[in-house]
Amino acid sequence: MASDPDREGEAIAWHVSELIKDTNKNLKRVVFNEITEGAVKEAILHPREIDLNLKEAQEARRILDRLVGYDLSGLIWKKVRYGLSAGRVQSPALRIVMEREREIRAFVPVNYFVLTAEMTSKSYNLSLVCTEEPHQETEAKRIKSVGEAN
Incomplete structure (x- = not known):
């Protein structure tokens, strides 16, 4: 049996196996995630029993x-x-x-202004960002003017 490799496929394999168990007692399950020659051959080399836990998980999902x-x-x-x-x-x-x-x-949008300053001297360059975000343009201009005055 090579139905899908999930709980639905496991349930399909179980139901089919129940239908044909009288004529085929040695039924095995193979699973693969891609339909390529290599994947199919690898799955055939590693057959397994039907996973009744997966089959029961499908039944539980169906009931829910x-x-x-x-x-x-x-x-x-x-x-x-x-x-x-x-x-x-x-x-x-x-x-x-x-x-x-x-x-x-x-959501209520809020205006804010990001104030930055670049300070330079002969020995260093310093980038600053205002830690208080002003919400009014007048407040931003006031903070900027105080910084420029100093």
Whole structure:
């Protein structure tokens, strides 16, 4: 059996093996991540048993999809609006997107000015940056004039 190398593929391999186990008792599973001659030959050299843990993980995912997706979507259709849906991956992902969108909409831009100064003498060059960010242009000009006066 060489279905996909994930829990879905493992479940497919298990179901097919159940169907043909009476005629093929020595069924093995091979997995590869690329369809190249080398990868396929390497997989055939290392057959293994079907991983029942992966098969059961697929069953658990399928059950969760039904519990969360089907049942919750049906409830949403009745209580909110027909056609809306919920799911075990979709719902948390949508929440993350919505929270970020709220942050973006709540953002209030603030003006600021970066004040820098270059001081030079015969022995050194010094670059300075004002540590207080003025938020008003008049404040920036005042800080600049104080620096120029000194």
